[in-house]
Amino acid sequence: MKVFHLVKDVVIGRARNLSDKNIFQHMSLVALLAWVGLGADGLSSSCYGPESAYVALLNHKFLSLFVAAASVLTIVVICASYSQIIELFPTGGGGYLVASKLLSPTAGVVSGCALIGDYVLTIAISVASGTDALFSMFPVGWAHYKTEFAVAGIIFLTLLNLRGVKESVVLWLPVFFLFVATFSFAILYGIVSHIGDLPGIVQGLEADVRSDYSEVGFWGLIVVILRAYSLGAGTYTGIEAVSNGLSVLREPRVQTGKRTMIYMGASLAFVVGGLLLVYLLYQVVPVEGKTLNAVLFEQMTSAWPAWLGKTFVVSALASSAALLLIAAQTGFLGGPRVLANMAVDRWMPTRFATLSDRLVTQNGVLLMGLAALLVVLATAVFAGGGLVNTLVVLYSINVFITFSLSQLGMVRHWWADRSRTPRWRHKILINGLGLLLTSGILISLCVVKFFEGGWITLIVTGLLVWAAFGVKRHYTQTQVRLQRLNELVSVATLKETSLPARPAPACDPGARTAVFLVNGFNGLGLHTLLAVIRMFPKVYQNFVFVQVGVLDAGNFKGAAEVDNLRDHSQREVDRYVHYMRQHGFYAESKIALGTDIVDEAANACDGIAQRFPQAQFFAGQLVFQDDRLITRLLHNHTVFELQRRLYRHGWPMLILPIQV
Numbered sequence: 001m002k003v004f005h006l007v008k009d010v011v012i013g014r015a016r017n018l019s020d021k022n023i024f025q026h027m028s029l030v031a032l033l034a035w036v037g038l039g040a041d042g043l044s045s046s047c048y049g050p051e052s053a054y055v056a057l058l059n060h061k062f063l064s065l066f067v068a069a070a071s072v073l074t075i076v077v078i079c080a081s082y083s084q085i086i087e088l089f090p091t092g093g094g095g096y097l098v099a100s101k102l103l104s105p106t107a108g109v110v111s112g113c114a115l116i117g118d119y120v121l122t123i124a125i126s127v128a129s130g131t132d133a134l135f136s137m138f139p140v141g142w143a144h145y146k147t148e149f150a151v152a153g154i155i156f157l158t159l160l161n162l163r164g165v166k167e168s169v170v171l172w173l174p175v176f177f178l179f180v181a182t183f184s185f186a187i188l189y190g191i192v193s194h195i196g197d198l199p200g201i202v203q204g205l206e207a208d209v210r211s212d213y214s215e216v217g218f219w220g221l222i223v224v225i226l227r228a229y230s231l232g233a234g235t236y237t238g239i240e241a242v243s244n245g246l247s248v249l250r251e252p253r254v255q256t257g258k259r260t261m262i263y264m265g266a267s268l269a270f271v272v273g274g275l276l277l278v279y280l281l282y283q284v285v286p287v288e289g290k291t292l293n294a295v296l297f298e299q300m301t302s303a304w305p306a307w308l309g310k311t312f313v314v315s316a317l318a319s320s321a322a323l324l325l326i327a328a329q330t331g332f333l334g335g336p337r338v339l340a341n342m343a344v345d346r347w348m349p350t351r352f353a354t355l356s357d358r359l360v361t362q363n364g365v366l367l368m369g370l371a372a373l374l375v376v377l378a379t380a381v382f383a384g385g386g387l388v389n390t391l392v393v394l395y396s397i398n399v400f401i402t403f404s405l406s407q408l409g410m411v412r413h414w415w416a417d418r419s420r421t422p423r424w425r426h427k428i429l430i431n432g433l434g435l436l437l438t439s440g441i442l443i444s445l446c447v448v449k450f451f452e453g454g455w456i457t458l459i460v461t462g463l464l465v466w467a468a469f470g471v472k473r474h475y476t477q478t479q480v481r482l483q484r485l486n487e488l489v490s491v492a493t494l495k496e497t498s499l500p501a502r503p504a505p506a507c508d509p510g511a512r513t514a515v516f517l518v519n520g521f522n523g524l525g526l527h528t529l530l531a532v533i534r535m536f537p538k539v540y541q542n543f544v545f546v547q548v549g550v551l552d553a554g555n556f557k558g559a560a561e562v563d564n565l566r567d568h569s570q571r572e573v574d575r576y577v578h579y580m581r582q583h584g585f586y587a588e589s590k591i592a593l594g595t596d597i598v599d600e601a602a603n604a605c606d607g608i609a610q611r612f613p614q615a616q617f618f619a620g621q622l623v624f625q626d627d628r629l630i631t632r633l634l635h636n637h638t639v640f641e642l643q644r645r646l647y648r649h650g651w652p653m654l655i656l657p658i659q660v
Helices: 002-011 023-027 031-047 049-055 058-088 094-102 105-135 140-163 165-170 173-193 195-231 253-281 292-300 306-326 328-344 362-383 388-416 424-452 454-485 487-498 523-535 559-582 597-611 629-634 638-648
Strands: 513-518 542-550 586-594 615-623 653-659
Touching: 031 049, 031 105, 031 165, 031 173, 031 253, 031 306, 031 328, 049 058, 049 195, 049 253, 049 292, 058 094, 058 195, 058 253, 058 388, 058 424, 094 105, 094 328, 094 388, 105 140, 105 306, 105 328, 105 362, 105 388, 105 454, 140 328, 140 362, 173 195, 173 253, 173 292, 173 306, 195 253, 195 424, 253 292, 292 306, 306 328, 328 362, 388 424, 388 454, 424 454, 454 523, 454 629, 513 523, 513 559, 513 597, 523 615, 523 653, 542 559, 542 597, 559 586, 586 597, 597 615, 597 638, 615 638, 638 653
Parallel strands: 513 542, 513 615, 542 586, 615 653
Antiparallel strands: none
């Protein structure tokens, strides 16, 4: 075990100190770091989004100016609309929470499941396309190592994200800003060096419009532009990541989130619009085996000194390939948080809301990494790595499902709240435009790409929604059954108020002591307590109640939330103490806060056993009459692990079955 903990401390890191008052400050991201961690996905889409739109218009290439303008407008509108979402939902939650609160829980589940699929594909596509870009710079003979490299990349990113959010972002700062610097320079250099060609671009646009108008008419011209616009929809993916990951931002979170949105939107609009314009200025045409950006940079530097041109091209392409790999960070940051939010609401197994000792949603990170790994391996097996284009379609459809539901929810909110909201017309206009644009793109993608893989995402997302409803149904049925147990709470409360107050009996540490592991003043705890009193009458003189306040994704949102959890845990366990003292017994309580129930409870029990040598430990365990694999997956059995830990230390523990 010592070797395991040593390896874990080296690879993942030591456990964080929960008593550190500045822990949230140390873990949170300022706007600049958030731009890197949450904005890499959006910015990396400029490596393929503008190219897809431009190639779709090769016979009408000057129409790409319309696509450029529409793309910039879309980015601005989506960023502005998500800034309003950040203001309205300052604790984060993104598309899942917006749709759940403003539309319906069903809409929220659809949005959340679409986001989960989106983030898995974000990791898979980013790693796969980044691997393709990197290996295009290596000798051809190295190509058969691409799958192994992609697998190693996902494993490395998974381990890195198990260390923590900040640690996983800081590492990529140099690469991210190398990309920003090289692409910004290329766009500015291309425009300035060809500024005399701009009138020719305008004339070419007029000629393309007249030609296409005469051939296909006005609506045909619109269809041509909209098709290219929708095929470049991958450009807008990743914009929603800030509102989903708001909980990792530095306080004040709303201001930090809005500043991050400005950085992300401005950089993405500049790169996307600038690339489409520079493609035209250099009259770039696709070359087999090369990206359009590679062709552009080679043409741009052809008159430079050979060493300078090669250095610039290699730097720009290497940074863009690395950025594609970095973009997988968005999936690892956003995906586990969506899972955690849905787990808190019981749409996903509650284990996805738990935190590791590094205060990371570890189960979510591992699931995202494993799912992305399976997608990459499936791509390699069934298509030799050639499914990236299909995956981009699936990815884009899922993103725009969430976009559209979020915008619809915001429009509905502003309209319903118009009497109490200043400037509601301005707000509803922004989200209304966002709804019009995102739903239009969603419909276009589903129609144009349905038989090219679009049907897959609808089926997979539908299956996820079906599974989520199954999980929710089980938890709801379990809660109904537990209500019968909780009838004891009202009885115990009545006795608390009817019995006269008694002085606290003296403590005899040498007397027989019953120690109960409880989780709130509820039916399960009371049934366990009364069962012990019934089975062992007049045996125990001392009663000790232990409760562990579990820090999870639902309450680990700031120092105030941690204090609230501590106060709540103390109040709950003190009710047991008060109940037993009224019945003439000595009783006391012990609470602990942490992310691992077993560790915290075992440490508390060790201390109690040292003080009370005659201690006997008790805990209740829910037993389902229809015990199946699903019940074992959806419910923890930590009492059995705790029992093993206490046995190793020589302390006896009895688990009482409570049937539901």
